[in-house]
Amino acid sequence: MTPASENGMSVVALAGGVGGARLVDGLDRVLPPGSLTAVVNTGDDFEHWGLHISPDLDTVMYTLAGLSPEDRGWGIDGDTFEVLREARRRGVDDWFRLGDRDLVTHLFRTHALALGESLTQATAELCKVLGVERPILPMSDAPCPTSILTKSGEELAFQEWLVKERAAPPVSRARHGGNGETTQSVLDALNVADLVVICPSNPYVSIDPILRLTGVSEALGRTPTVAVSPILNGKAVKGPLATMISEIGGRPPSAEAVAIHYKGLLDGFAVQHGDSFRALYPTLETNILIQTREDRIRLAHELIEFARSLR
């Protein structure tokens, strides 16, 4: 890591949904303007009611805009569901809970894409309107659909597996579609980064889709990279990760299992108190539960200090 002051440090955070969004929010509040770029998974993107929905981009954007609910990992706090109610009345597919305010995001993203804008441009415009100043970059402008291959041999689009099937069908593996290309904006951000933070998101379906894009792992090889464990005391804070580690990784869910998954990529790893293990690189043992804004800011500070200690 280049000897940079906290002020001069360029950080790229790789993020998926809620956990990722919360750490990005902490970093956003700790790092000075111009120094943080969030690169967000779009493998969950899907089309519903003819709308282009980017669940992880929205979670990160809403979290940074202060619009996310405390008690659930999606949508806008205090949103209403009048459109969804009418869709139900008409017998329309209603498994994906679209709020009325949230819908405006999808309508305008879909419209912008139809007019020929890139997802990167559309995301920037949505962020601007919501007052989010740090760049949030989709990992790709091309479709990269993640699907879940189940043990029973089915292939389900990720959101269908997660939301419609409530993550119940046992997973054999995740499949990552698309042309494998990231964007020039992402490569540019990685090229100048002094630090890459892999946020506490699901490695299989939130981070792997980013890592596999051409040029990303290579950039991580050149740049100090720290991860925050998405597993605490053997459990995931949210979502199906613990079960997926057993099903895909074939081992009990633990911070160490995540570290093994990221083998060769990390220069440091932050884990929950009591979750440390013998690693080839330094680990930061702290409280990595970041539900509140205070905890997000605290962990972001600790991570930056930790990363600085790695040079």
Added chain:
Amino acid sequence: MTPASENGMSVVALAGGVGGARLVDGLDRVLPPGSLTAVVNTGDDFEHWGLHISPDLDTVMYTLAGLSPEDRGWGIDGDTFEVLREARRRGVDDWFRLGDRDLVTHLFRTHALALGESLTQATAELCKVLGVERPILPMSDAPCPTSILTKSGEELAFQEWLVKERAAPPVSRARHGGNGETTQSVLDALNVADLVVICPSNPYVSIDPILRLTGVSEALGRTPTVAVSPILNGKAVKGPLATMISEIGGRPPSAEAVAIHYKGLLDGFAVQHGDSFRALYPTLETNILIQTREDRIRLAHELIEFARSLR
């Protein structure tokens, strides 16, 4: 007109927005199943927020479904406006008032069209879900945009002129775009019709767009045709028609001015008490104000009787 009982009569109603929808509603309640087809103007169709909006189709559909408000000519009674409120918050173009329940119609029409369905098919599906059993046919499956040429030389898309500009810019004429083609469903309905009813809609921007499509005027020439005046005592019940008659037709607004506009097409004309004039065909002088359902049914009965008297 073929000597058919009211039960056996095939009726095609040409309709635009509110006035047309109300007469179609009356005819719908008076005529037996299978005998009424509404052919509806789509010249007002436009794209907004990336959605395909068909104002007249929706007004007819909502009216037949019993969903239209009594006090305004658009949307669904009791609808909420959460999505519109959020769009406003984000500084998005909000001149077209889209309700939350109404939005479901536009979302699903847009999606169906994107999947390659015709507007005729999409309309049939929307109607089915809302329990509307009589066929409502768009006048065309192809775009036929009506625009308004203003006296100051501007050309405005119809909804922009009507809604955004509140019909204020003086009109030089209406321009009808598109390839001029109707659909086979419309031609089939006209071919078996015993009676065509031109509903009390705006002749320039609701009925003319239908009449100019290839084969429609010819079919009217073969079939008894009656119109209901959209002007009562020199005024339009709703909308900008009275002013348009002065501006485009160059005469004071009156039932007679409408009759002159439809010259050569009519076999009978229904006008408000006191509005009769010297015509080359029979006129029915009655109460043509059809705000209430009772009045719609009464006028529909009277029209059928009147049409039967014409043979």
